[in-house]
Amino acid sequence: MSMTIAAIVITSVALLVHYICRSLLFSPLAQIPGPKSFALTKWRLASEDYQGTRTRKLHALHGEYGPVVRVGPNEVTFNSLSALRSIYGAGSGFERTKFYHMFSAYGRQNMFSFSAVKQHGERKKIFANAYAKSTILKGETAHMIETKVKKFIRLLERERSNLSTDIFPALHYFSLDNITEFVYGDFGKTACLDGVEKDRALLHDIMATGSRRLTWFTVHHPNFTAWLYSRTGIMGCIARQFYPMQGPIPYTDIKLYAMKAFRLFSSASAEEKTKQSSLISKLWKHHLSQKEGGLDDLDVASECADHLDGGIDTTSDTLMFAIWCLSRPEHRKFQKRLIDEVQSLSENELNTDGIPRVEVTDKLEYVNAVIKETLRLFAPLPASEPRSLPKDTTIDGYLIPAYTIVSISPYTLHRNAEVFRDPRAFNPDRWLDPSQDAAQMRKLFWAFSSGARMCIGMHLAMAEMTTFLAALYRKYITQPVDDFDIISPGITSRFEVFYDENCSEIREHECRIAFMPQ
Numbered sequence: 001m002s003m004t005i006a007a008i009v010i011t012s013v014a015l016l017v018h019y020i021c022r023s024l025l026f027s028p029l030a031q032i033p034g035p036k037s038f039a040l041t042k043w044r045l046a047s048e049d050y051q052g053t054r055t056r057k058l059h060a061l062h063g064e065y066g067p068v069v070r071v072g073p074n075e076v077t078f079n080s081l082s083a084l085r086s087i088y089g090a091g092s093g094f095e096r097t098k099f100y101h102m103f104s105a106y107g108r109q110n111m112f113s114f115s116a117v118k119q120h121g122e123r124k125k126i127f128a129n130a131y132a133k134s135t136i137l138k139g140e141t142a143h144m145i146e147t148k149v150k151k152f153i154r155l156l157e158r159e160r161s162n163l164s165t166d167i168f169p170a171l172h173y174f175s176l177d178n179i180t181e182f183v184y185g186d187f188g189k190t191a192c193l194d195g196v197e198k199d200r201a202l203l204h205d206i207m208a209t210g211s212r213r214l215t216w217f218t219v220h221h222p223n224f225t226a227w228l229y230s231r232t233g234i235m236g237c238i239a240r241q242f243y244p245m246q247g248p249i250p251y252t253d254i255k256l257y258a259m260k261a262f263r264l265f266s267s268a269s270a271e272e273k274t275k276q277s278s279l280i281s282k283l284w285k286h287h288l289s290q291k292e293g294g295l296d297d298l299d300v301a302s303e304c305a306d307h308l309d310g311g312i313d314t315t316s317d318t319l320m321f322a323i324w325c326l327s328r329p330e331h332r333k334f335q336k337r338l339i340d341e342v343q344s345l346s347e348n349e350l351n352t353d354g355i356p357r358v359e360v361t362d363k364l365e366y367v368n369a370v371i372k373e374t375l376r377l378f379a380p381l382p383a384s385e386p387r388s389l390p391k392d393t394t395i396d397g398y399l400i401p402a403y404t405i406v407s408i409s410p411y412t413l414h415r416n417a418e419v420f421r422d423p424r425a426f427n428p429d430r431w432l433d434p435s436q437d438a439a440q441m442r443k444l445f446w447a448f449s450s451g452a453r454m455c456i457g458m459h460l461a462m463a464e465m466t467t468f469l470a471a472l473y474r475k476y477i478t479q480p481v482d483d484f485d486i487i488s489p490g491i492t493s494r495f496e497v498f499y500d501e502n503c504s505e506i507r508e509h510e511c512r513i514a515f516m517p518q
Contacts, residue, residue, distance in 0.1 A: 023073055028401045034061065034070035042072045046220050052212060052496040055383045059412045068396050075405040077384065078396065079412045081443055086395045087387050087406055088451045093117065094387040096453070097405055102218050103309075105255060108302035111456070112310065121452060123303070126286050126295075130279050133459040140277050141182065142358035145464055148178050149471045150353045151193035156476070156515055167323060167511050168489065171316035172203050178464055179311030180261075183304050185278030187268065188261025202257055205250050206313065207509050212495050214245035219495075251309060258305035266297065280304050307457070314380040315461050317491045319468060320511050321378040322370055325426045327478040327513055328485055334370065334428050335478070339518070341366040342470045356474070361466035369431040371465050375447035377426060382411035383494055385449060410446045411498075419444050424502060476515040484512050 023040050024030060030039075038044045038061075048054040058077050061069045067080040078087070087094050095115045103113040111123040129135060136142065152174045159165055173192030176199070181189035190199035205211075217225045229249075231239035240246070265273065265280050273284050283303060286294040295303070326335040341364055342356065349360040361367060384407035391402045400406060415423040419440045421430065430436050448455040455461075472478075479485075488503035489511035499506040 027073070028399050029070050029074070029076065029404065032068055032070040032076060032398050033065040035065075038071045039073060042075065045071050045075065046216075049220070049495045050213075050216050055409055055411045055496055055498075058384065058409060059415065062412055068398055072405070074403070075386075075407075076395075076398075076400065078406060078408050079416070080396055083395050083406075084408055084413070084444075084446070084450065086393075087408065088385075088449065088453070090451045092389075092451065093391075094389045094406070096120075097386045097388050098222075099219060099386050102215075102222070103306060105302040105305040105309075106259070106298050108298045110299075110302045110306045112306050117452065124452075124456065126283060127279070127456055130277075130282050131456050131459060136459045136463045137359040137362055141460070142463070144181055145178060145358050145467050146351050146353070146355045148174055148193060148464075149467050150355050151177070152468070153355075153471060153475065155193055165513055165515060167320055167513050168316075168509050169200075169203060169207075171319050172206070172312060173200060174319075174468065175312050175314075175316040175464070176202065178315070178460075179308055181278070182311070182460065183279045183308050184261040184265065185276040185281065187265040187278070187280065188257070202253050203312075205253055208245070208250060210245040211250040212492060212497075214249055216495050217244040254308065254312075255305055258308050259301060262297075262301040262304060279307060311457055311460070313491070314457075315464050317380050318371065318374055318378065318461075319465055320489060320491075322374040322465070322469060323472075323478055323513055324480065324484065324489055324511050325374060325377075326370065326473075327480045329479075331426060334426075335473070337429075338366050338370055338469070339473045339477070342474045345470070345474070356467060356470040358463050358467050361470045362463065364466060364470060365432060366428065367466050367469050368462075369428040370469065371462065372431050372445065372447075373426060373428040376414045376420070376445060377424075377500070378491075378498065379410040379414065379447045380491075381493060382409060382498055383496065384409045408446075413444050413446050416444055426500075475518060477518055478513050478515055480512065481514045482512040 020040065024036060027039075035044075045054065048057045058069070058071065061071065062077070062079045067078060067083070069077050071077050078084075086092060095117055096113075097115070100113045100115070101109070104110060109119075111120055111127070114120040114123065152170070155170065155173070156165065177190050177192050190196070190202070192199045192203075214225075225244065228239050228242060262280070265284075273281055275281075280300065283295060283300045325331055326338065345356055345360065349357060351357050386405050386407045388403050388405055389400070393400050395406065414420065417423050419437065421436065431438065431441065448458045484507075486503060486505070488500040488506045490497045490499040490506040490508040492508065497506065497508055
């Protein structure tokens with residue numbers, strides 16, 4: 001018996017030594033700098049995910065080891081313009097990893113979660129016109145945005161007697177009303193800004209802070225997590241005790257709402273389906289029953305639900321940080337400059353309700369600079385964007401074997417001190433300052449990603465944000481209240497909470513601002 005135990009111990013030690021030597025000495029990635037603990041096991045980086053510190057940790061590792069860092073047995077993170085082009089540039093061949101499968105809906109992959117470049121490209125063609133800048137800036141979409149902005153202003157007028165407004169939920173009302181109408185038209189548009197409580201209730205599970213733990217399990221233990229939540233009966237009662245997050249899990253209500261809207265659309269007549277310019281109407285033209293090889297019911301439902309999800313937090317969180325930054329005492333000069341620009345608009349640059357027209361706000365230099373600077377510091381998706389290539393390649397002088405996970409994060413790119421002076425400071429002026437290298441800043445600005453997988457909703461988001469800020473600051477001066485001059489609002493993104501690191505205190509999903517008429 002003792003001989004058997006000794007043999008097991010010796011074999012285990014030999015295997016461990018072999019694994020360590022292979023990982024640290026003989027792996028093709030062994031030449032890449034980085035901490036040894038990360039090179040030995042993927043769970044070292046997973047522990048940073050669990051603590052909600054991944055993005056800041058990777059940023060610190062780049063500061064210590066340089067632009068190329070090994071952060072796992074099979075994972076490398078980069079921070080250079082050359083790597084950005086190699087990995088994410090058009091025609092690079094790099095594909096999305098299984099990480100993105102969690103963004104599928106109703107058991108179907110969609111444009112965002114597709115791994116293959118070809119699949120993504122074919123699906124993206126269907127949406128090209130709906131999200132084109134020329135489509136967004138004029139016509140029904142522009143009218144929709146201007147109408148929602150007007151409703152937000154009216155909401156402020158009704159609630160301003162309270163002096164302090166928590167803009168986090170209010171901005172989500174604005175983004176939700178926009179994206180539901182854009183995606184579903186009359187078949188699923190919400191009316192949060194009009195005070196409809198059942199629509200406002202859709203945001204409750206988005207704001208659940210426990211979602212970070214569930215996301216961690218979904219990414220690092222996908223099969224176990226799926227199995228756990230699928231148990232029923234007695235096993236379900238037992239499994240419930242081990243849920244990473246009790247129900248309702250994030251986006252449950254929104255996905256149910258999205259399916260209800262889809263079914264309402266499906267039951268409509270052909271004439272009703274095609275008379276609107278909503279995204280779902282455009283998708284219907286590619287329905288399987290009408291075109292062989294097109295989309296079936298669940299494909300359409302999955303795409304619409306994904307576009308709905310993607311259009312809520314991204315816009316509202318950016319607007320929240322923009323207003324908060326402009327409202328802080330040390331940034332009043334930036335707010336004044338923005339007010340001066342939007343106050344200079346002529347009557348013919350406004351619509352009949354006095355709201356700046358979308359195509360006009362698109363050309364406002366300082367409004368755009370404010371949004372760009374906000375996105376630089378508070379990108380809605382600031383963490384790593386993993387990719388892999390099914391063949392060996394070389395990036396920044398290092399051999400990268402096939403299927404190695406590689407990534408870059410907007411958070412780190414946007415804090416490059418050699419390109420962005422005083423990178424942690426909010427300074428919209430930098431984008432219009434001739435003494436700064438605007439070309440290099442534009443190359444490293446990565447809030448909407450780049451290449452073929454660039455955010456398809458970029459023009460819609462920018463139209464919403466420019467029009468919103470222009471209309472708001474034509475009427476109001478803003479300032480923080482309840483200590484939000486020194487407290488940073490925080491947003492949830494995957495496993496982490498993001499906020500302004502210059503503040504010592506944060507409040508997740510809260511930002512209190514006072515609005516004073518000019």
